[in-house]
Amino acid sequence: MKKKLIAVAGFAVALAGTVATAGPALATTSGTCVDTKVCVYKEVSYAGSQYSMDGYQTTSQITSSLVNETDSWKNRTNYTSFDLIDAADIFHAEALLNTLGANTNKADLGAKINKADFIRRT
Numbered sequence: 412m413k414k415k416l417i418a419v420a421g422f423a424v425a426l427a428g429t430v431a432t433a434g435p436a437l438a439t440t441s442g443t444c445v446d447t448k449v450c451v452y453k454e455v456s457y458a459g460s461q462y463s464m465d466g467y468q469t470t471s472q473i474t475s476s477l478v479n480e481t482d483s484w485k486n487r488t489n490y491t492s493f494d495l496i497d498a499a500d501i502f503h504a505e506a507l508l509n510t511l512g513a514n515t516n517k518a519d520l521g522a523k524i525n526k527a528d529f530i531r532r533t
């Protein structure tokens with residue numbers, strides 16, 4: 412309840428201000444990696460920004476803010492495995508960083524952190 416009052420008070424102060432300014436960007440959270448998705452995370456242990464790919468897709472380029480910034484990932488599909496790929500593009504000079512079977516996770520990519528560019532169904 413106290414938190415709600417503070418939020419309301421903050422809103423009132425913002426309204427009273429003569430210049431409307433945008434607040435700081437909302438902190439990104441790890442969110443929820445729902446069933447049927449493959450998700451990558453900026454931080455180890457599935458923390459920080461999240462990018463998710465639908466499990467029916469064969470390939471997905473990781474969103475630009477997480478390219479070369481992925482530390483952990485999850486495969487929430489229950490029917491196939493996916494590869495995490497380091498590549499300039501999906502057709503050239505790729506390196507396989509990690510493979511996750513159906514319903515498996517990797518909390519820390521270790522030496523392979525901050526390299527992934529693509530997710531691809533195996």
Ligand SMILES: [Ca+2]
Pocket residue numbers: 479497498499525526527528
């Ligand atoms: Ca890369």
